[in-house]
Amino acid sequence: MPYVSGKTMIEDAWKNGYAIGAFTAHNLETIKAVLLAAEEEQAPIMIQIGQKAINEMGMQPLREAVDSLIAHHQISVPICIHLDHSRKFEQCMEAATRNFQSLMFDGSALPIEDNIRITRAVVEVANALGLGAEGEIGKIGGTEDDITVDEKDAMITTVAEALDFSEATGVDYLAVSIGTAHGVYKTTPELKFDRLSEIREAVKKPIVLHGGSGVPDDQIVEAIKRGVAKINVDTELRKSFLEAVQAHWAEQPEDWILADVMNDGIAAMKATVQQKIRLFGAAGKA
Template sequence: MSLTTTGDLVAAASARGAAVAAVNVITLEHAEAIVAAAVESGRSLVLQLSENALAYHGGPHAITGAVHALAEAAPVALALHLDHLMDPDLVTAAVSGPLRPLVGSLMYDAGALPYAENVARTREVATAAHAQGLWVEAELGFVGGKADAPRSAHEHGVRTDPAEAEKFVAATGVDALAVAVGSSHAMTERTARLDHHLIAQIADRVPVPLVLHGSSGVPDEDLRRAVTAGVRKVNVGTALNVALTTSLRATLEADPSVTDPRRYLAPARTAMRDAVLHLLDLMG
């Protein structure tokens, strides 16, 4: 089946008051697990490659091509998205370079910059990306857990302001907005508490879908409530890493003589698939 786009999946979810699961890929096993969950459930989702993941593989081309091939061969419609792009060269490669045939959307991350600079740079990227048919996500506010946003997700002034979000979307022309509403990246425990009233306020003022980053640390019921309040794309990454490493440790502790990586990566891949299946059940 041909790939679809993040924009089409988010629009379809929005029409039914649901959200799209957008799941981060680091290794090929991540991608295989995510695709397996989509196929088993018959549900579409977004596979995401962050700038950090691309750097881990020594550059964007091989891993993006591999994930694209997996997604394209699946019997369910999937989308491929580049997440948290900051490097201008990567943006150019995605918008008009060799990555353009492989992806349908990107998230440009200038959230750590002063507001005016964030607007200017994001508008420039969105204009260029739209000219090439790409769907563009941006971020406003400080979602915790990133090196360039070291402040707590609960500190005064870090959360997205509804009026500022409305102005930001109008000024930049982005297609979706990632918001800071209490979640943090890289949480390994599900103890985040979202401000659902704030989500609803932003959704009421902003004419584009809202995106929740750092969803691995959010409890199930909070995720459901976030979708009800207006979140339409839910990003998850660390939950898969926790599933993978928990499985790896169990396998190797049970039999320290194991050396064939297939013996420990196969159950770890299954654990990641199960984590994605659970997420899909929550999305409505």
């Protein structure tokens, strides 16, 4: 299996001026769309397994599905499976035993001391096993996997917060709040580039951009220039998949062959993933 540690994958992107697309998968069809796009673009990618999918499908079935589809489609490009937005230390440990290559403990809703303490414990395990570890400082607005942060609470991460958290936890890559949100934007986001540059200079490690769906392309390119090396994409993928399924049924309302309907969704999502891979500068980097 072509699995690569998140630490190795993200550091290579960071040092070479591109970003890894971290694409959220929810079921067999969406895993397939991401894998086929990565293979076609010859790009290293992260497949993120998040809380909503785990709650509905279970961690083990989703994890085993990735293995099966990699084998079935003869995928050769570097793949990293990332546990996204885990709120529990125990869940991070389960993912470590199931051969995830990257773990994220999200303690951004906890008191800072608890966030640091638990994130550091996850980092220690990840280091011992050669996995990548991500932590989050500051709240990123919107809703992801049934977790909602009011936009007024989505504070921009300060340089001091980022540096203190980075040094106290030892995370390999750090998610900060610089003006993105999970979900669909009501107005065009304006990323705080100066703050991003200041944080990068202080922490000297890769930065993660959550809420990558709907951010204008020019802002994504600028963020990568300023140290973002992992960009999470979910909403745009689901939207492209479901719009294609809806269009199929609008044209053929009597088509009850599920594979035909789903294949339209897979093709549309695959095209969206490919567009993101190229935008992030990751095409051909396998």
